[in-house]
Amino acid sequence: MRDMTDRTSAVAQAVPGFPHDAGGPVFREPWQAQAFAMTLTLYDRGLFTWPEWAAMLAAEIERARARGDPDTGDTYYHHWLAALERIVAEKRVTDAHTLSRYHDAWDRAADRTPHGMPIELQPEDFRAT
Amino acid sequence: MANPDHHHDHGGDHAGGSELSDMQLRVRALETILTEKGYVEAAALDAIIEACETRIGPHNGARVVAKAWIDAGFRKALLEDGSKAVAGLGHDSRVGEHLVAVENTPDTHNIVVCTLCSCYPWDLLGLPPVWYKSTQYRSRTVKDPRGVLHDFGVTLPATTKIRVWDSTAETRFLVVPMRPAGTDGWTEDQLAALVTRDSMVGTGLAQPPGKAV
Numbered sequence: 001m002r003d004m005t006d007r008t009s010a011v012a013q014a015v016p017g018f019p020h021d022a023g024g025p026v027f028r029e030p031w032q033a034q035a036f037a038m039t040l041t042l043y044d045r046g047l048f049t050w051p052e053w054a055a056m057l058a059a060e061i062e063r064a065r066a067r068g069d070p071d072t073g074d075t076y077y078h079h080w081l082a083a084l085e086r087i088v089a090e091k092r093v094t095d096a097h098t099l100s101r102y103h104d105a106w107d108r109a110a111d112r113t114p115h116g117m118p119i120e121l122q123p124e125d126f127r128a129t
Numbered sequence: 130m131a132n133p134d135h136h137h138d139h140g141g142d143h144a145g146g147s148e149l150s151d152m153q154l155r156v157r158a159l160e161t162i163l164t165e166k167g168y169v170e171a172a173a174l175d176a177i178i179e180a181c182e183t184r185i186g187p188h189n190g191a192r193v194v195a196k197a198w199i200d201a202g203f204r205k206a207l208l209e210d211g212s213k214a215v216a217g218l219g220h221d222s223r224v225g226e227h228l229v230a231v232e233n234t235p236d237t238h239n240i241v242v243c244t245l246c247s248c249y250p251w252d253l254l255g256l257p258p259v260w261y262k263s264t265q266y267r268s269r270t271v272k273d274p275r276g277v278l279h280d281f282g283v284t285l286p287a288t289t290k291i292r293v294w295d296s297t298a299e300t301r302f303l304v305v306p307m308r309p310a311g312t313d314g315w316t317e318d319q320l321a322a323l324v325t326r327d328s329m330v331g332t333g334l335a336q337p338p339g340k341a342v
Contacts, residue, residue: 027181027256031156036256037177038160041169054298058245065264073259073266081155094162102158110154111146119147121161 032077039084047091056090057083101126181256190253190303191324193218194335195317197230198308208232211303215253228253231294232305233331238285240278240331241294241302242270248296250303254326261330271295281332294331304328306335 027033043050060083065071069079089095105125113119149157163169193215197204207214211228228250231239243249244267249257260266270277274291278284285291294302306328312320315338327333 027178029152031150031153033178033181034156034160034174036181037174038156038163038169040177041173042163045168047168051298054245054248071264073262076259076262078152081152081159085155085159088159088163093166093168094159098162099155099158102161103154106149106154106157106161110149113147115147117147119149121157 028077032080035077035081035084039080042084042088047093048087053083053087056087059083060086181251185252186255187253187324187326187329188321190250190326190329191321192317193230193253193303194305194324194329195320197232197305198320199315199317204232204305207305227300228303229294229300230303230305231292233307235286235289235307237290237292238278238331239292239294239302239304240270240274241296241304242267243296244268244271245297248298248301250301253303254329258326278332281327283332283334304331306333309335309337311338 027036039053042048043053048056057080060079061071061076064075064079064082069075085096085099089099105121106119108125108127109121110119112125160169160171160174164171193207196218197207203214206217207230211230214230215228231241233239243261249261251257266277271293274293275285278291296302306324308320309323312323323336323338325333325336328335
């Protein structure tokens, strides 16, 4: 199986014009895997149908292209996460303001955590700046 | 492990601390909210990720194709109702309503694309490769499938028709490539090793027997 993957990847690398697929881990960064898994979980819970999700993702990709994103596939999970944020807001699970508040809290948590230590969210991270 | 270049100070308060990228911050924010509201659990998310990275992948699709090659009854069932035939092998479809298997013949080569986003039969092929998600593949495959195949190193006889299948959220496609010559009497396992991911998307062919190790 490994050999097959290597061969496929060698072919892909030889293909001009296509971003090649390294044949490595399916997610390039852990956040991509988290975003993917959260989407599947919310779908399983019936928060949205798959056609709804596909439409949301397609719209996000379209918006990104309109902004000049080259859309080579590398930014795919950026669009994915943006679509996920949008759909949870649309389904009133949360809203942009709350997302932004938690985003900033995590940023503060990272700031005060010594490098190499696990970053954990504390109530104090929600303080207003 | 101190690395003075590691910290990209925005307001000067990162010094000595950790840093998360904006994407990491957004994912953590969303995950925290969804966890607090009881929509997701960390352990369940990890299980999905683990499955994506190990259990699901093109080897599942390869087994389906190999079985279709040696079992005429299964081949017929697969072409008639892909979802049902595949569910019979224990591959329950996670997303999407319908799996349609399309068979390559000397007359017709099938290639799959999703022009809108990147619908893809994950459960059988794993997550889609980067090129599948690119605008270039999505737009060019419809307009110039022969050119795309050429870029992938596949040249078909001029008499072979190329059929492009555009996936939707409801319908996903699995290409059943042609069985390579010289594989008479091969077992399902041996045959499955010849079935590449690209051959099941239609951007490649099954490997000839000499190349399988």
